Amino acid sequence: MRGQGTGHHTEAMTSRRKPSPRSPSAPRVEFEDTTPYDAYVRSSTLASLQRTLTDEPGEYMFLVCSQIMELYFNLIAYEWRTAQRFLREDDLDEALVALRRANDHFTALNASWISFRWMTPTDFNAFRDALGEASGFQSFLYRHLEFLLGFKDPALLRPHKNVAGDHYDDLVAAFEAPSLYDDVLAYLSRKGYPVPEDVLGRDMATTYEAHDGVEDVWVALYGATGHVDPLRQLGEALTDAAQQFSDWRYWHLMAVRRAMGAKGGTGGSAGLAWLERSLQRQAFPELWSARTRI
Numbered sequence: 609m610r611g612q613g614t615g616h617h618t619e620a621m622t623s624r625r626k627p628s629p630r631s632p633s634a635p636r637v638e639f640e641d642t643t644p645y646d647a648y649v650r651s652s653t654l655a656s657l658q659r660t661l662t663d664e665p666g667e668y669m670f671l672v673c674s675q676i677m678e679l680y681f682n683l684i685a686y687e688w689r690t691a692q693r694f695l696r697e698d699d700l701d702e703a704l705v706a707l708r709r710a711n712d713h714f715t716a717l718n719a720s721w722i723s724f725r726w727m728t729p730t731d732f733n734a735f736r737d738a739l740g741e742a743s744g745f746q747s748f749l750y751r752h753l754e755f756l757l758g759f760k761d762p763a764l765l766r767p768h769k770n771v772a773g774d775h776y777d778d779l780v781a782a783f784e785a786p787s788l789y790d791d792v793l794a795y796l797s798r799k800g801y802p803v804p805e806d807v808l809g810r811d812m813a814t815t816y817e818a819h820d821g822v823e824d825v826w827v828a829l830y831g832a833t834g835h836v837d838p839l840r841q842l843g844e845a846l847t848d849a850a851q852q853f854s855d856w857r858y859w860h861l862m863a864v865r866r867a868m869g870a871k872g873g874t875g876g877s878a879g880l881a882w883l884e885r886s887l888q889r890q891a892f893p894e895l896w897s898a899r900t901r902i
């Protein structure tokens with residue numbers, strides 16, 4: 609029952625009232641220049657980045673939530689690259705830990721869309737013009753995620769080509785490198801699964817295309833493994849990742865539909881119709897098609 613202390617609880621509270629010299633009762637409060645917290649987390653830098661273009665109350669949410677999503681894109685890409693590194697070292701257990709972490713981050717990322725539910729076209733119109741041609745379409749961190757998932761459209765590199773800094777070079781490197789799925793298939797091949805040679809040796813700088821031979825591999829793997837088998841768990845962790853990515857796209861589509869209907873986008877696309885097309889594309893395609901045959 610709430611508010612009712614147990615003996616254990618009371619004892620703990622008593623010991624807190626009599627601090628020992630080794631456990632001071634209050635945290636340190638005097639600092640010079642900066643707090644160690646700010647030196648580490650950089651909250652003042654983060655706060656300084658939240659500069660809106662208008663005084664519309666809705667724009668602050670739009671900016672901050674966009675920044676939160678960008679931070680999560682980077683974090684998820686980091687986890688997927690960590691998983692790739694462990695797969696290359698044949699350490700499936702550690703790769704699975706990173707993949708599961710990424711899926712939890714994705715759940716948190718997708719929850720950010722809840723902040724957009726209130727936004728009507730009137731609210732969005734109030735600051736939309738101030739955005740000029742700025743569009744999430746130009747997000748290089750989102751493109752990193754897509755490349756890791758195996759979606760590689762060279763046209764999507766172009767917006768970053770003349771941009772200052774290392775973003776373009778980093779993006780091109782990610783574009784040309786194996787995707788997370790390529791590393792998974794190479795791992796399965798080393799474990800004796802008959803992944804076709806033309807898939808293993810494919811041009812990595814192209815979108816991954818579904819292959820019947822890979823579908824056969826997943827059908828065989830799911831048939832031969834139980835729930836707790838790490839290879840089955842690898843398949844499920846990837847399926848979760850693909851589903852969470854589709855969820856992000858779906859939430860985005862619904863936020864767009866709510867805030868601007870079928871108007872054209874600030875990035876110059878047809879808006880909803882364009883986004884609906886990309887929602888059709890599924891990451892790790894054979895993990896989905898194999899389910900019909902399992």
Ligand code: HEM
Nearest residue numbers: 674677743744745747750864867873874875876877879886
């Ligand atoms: C009400 C809020 C939003 C609206 C109305 C909106 C609108 C759009 C539209 C119309 C597009 C298509 C490209 C264009 O012509 O601009 C687009 C693309 C995109 N937006 Fe948003 N957006 C919103 C929020 C966000 C947020 C918070 C993010 C997070 C960073 C985001 C990230 C993206 C990305 C990554 C794309 C490219 C998608 C792809 O290439 O498949 N958007 N957005």
